[in-house]
Amino acid sequence: QKEVEQNSGPLSVPEGAIASLNCTYSDRGSQSFFWYRQYSGKSPELIMSIYSNGDKEDGRFTAQLNKASQYVSLLIRDSQPSDSATYLCAVNGRPSGGYQKVTFGIGTKLQVIP
Amino acid sequence: GAVVSQHPSWVICKSGTSVKIECRSLDFQATTMFWYRQFPKQSLMLMATSNEGSKATYEQGVEKDKFLINHASLTLSTLTVTSAHPEDSSFYICSASFRPEAFFGQGTRLTVV
Numbered sequence: 001q002k003e004v005e006q007n008s009g010p011l012s013v014p015e016g017a018i019a020s021l022n023c024t025y026s027d028r029g030s031q032s033f034f035w036y037r038q039y040s041g042k043s044p045e046l047i048m049s050i051y052s053n054g055d056k057e058d059g060r061f062t063a064q065l066n067k068a069s070q071y072v073s074l075l076i077r078d079s080q081p082s083d084s085a086t087y088l089c090a091v092n093g094r095p096s097g098g099y100q101k102v103t104f105g106i107g108t109k110l111q112v113i114p
Numbered sequence: 115g116a117v118v119s120q121h122p123s124w125v126i127c128k129s130g131t132s133v134k135i136e137c138r139s140l141d142f143q144a145t146t147m148f149w150y151r152q153f154p155k156q157s158l159m160l161m162a163t164s165n166e167g168s169k170a171t172y173e174q175g176v177e178k179d180k181f182l183i184n185h186a187s188l189t190l191s192t193l194t195v196t197s198a199h200p201e202d203s204s205f206y207i208c209s210a211s212f213r214p215e216a217f218f219g220q221g222t223r224l225t226v227v
Contacts, residue, residue, distance in 0.1 A: 031214065032214040032215070034215060034216070036218075041205075041223075042220075042221065043120075043207045043218040043219060043220055043221040044158070044207075044218050045218070046215060046216075046217060049214070049215055051214070088157075088158070090216065092214050092215075092216075101148075101160075101163065102148070102209070102211070102216040104157065104158050104160075105157070106157040107157050107158075
């Protein structure tokens with residue numbers, strides 16, 4: 001079982017719709033959860049962090065965390081063509097060897113259709 | 115967010131030569147930095163974890179003698195690709211942890227001809 005699982009997509013949504021991206025993780029002791037956006041040919045950029053159960057909203061983005069189900073999601077409201085990118089789910093697990101390693105999922109490619 | 119600077123952004127080198135990539139944390143001290151490689155249309159693959167003042171920890175399958183990592187200070191880690199070959203052509207990205215979050219450098223696109 002992979003540590004962080006995502007559907008690679010592509011996920012296609014029409015402009016203005018809600019895009020829902022999902023992620024599950026295997027380490028129940030994971031403490032921090034992140035969503036990164038990666039445009040083609042660029043490095044990932046952090047768009048959301050979430051640390052406790054529930055929802056966290058930032059503009060058009062809402063991250064949702066359910067530790068009991070080991071599930072984290074990202075909702076993008078009013079999707080725009082500029083949101084088309086690969087979205088990486090990342091989990092910061094328990095410290096090992098003196099540091100915490102951020103583990104990334106494979107990423108979900110989102111296509112917003114004008 | 116914290117700023118991580120990576121240099122160069124792109125490099126073309128001849129087969130058999132070595133290339134050094136620098137990763138700097140500009141506004142924070144990074145005890146640990148991470149090096150990733152990403153091939154086209156594939157996900158990030160962790161190559162190694164760079165620890166300041168000690169030897170890097172390499173992921174399984176990554177040749178430590180080929181990918182030399184030096185973390186000489188709390189703000190600088192370098193990755194040297196030795197005796198580069200065309201199959202080493204890839205997008206190399208570093209990241210550093212600031213509190214629980216990881217921030218990425220701009221990436222280096224390496225092309226070996």
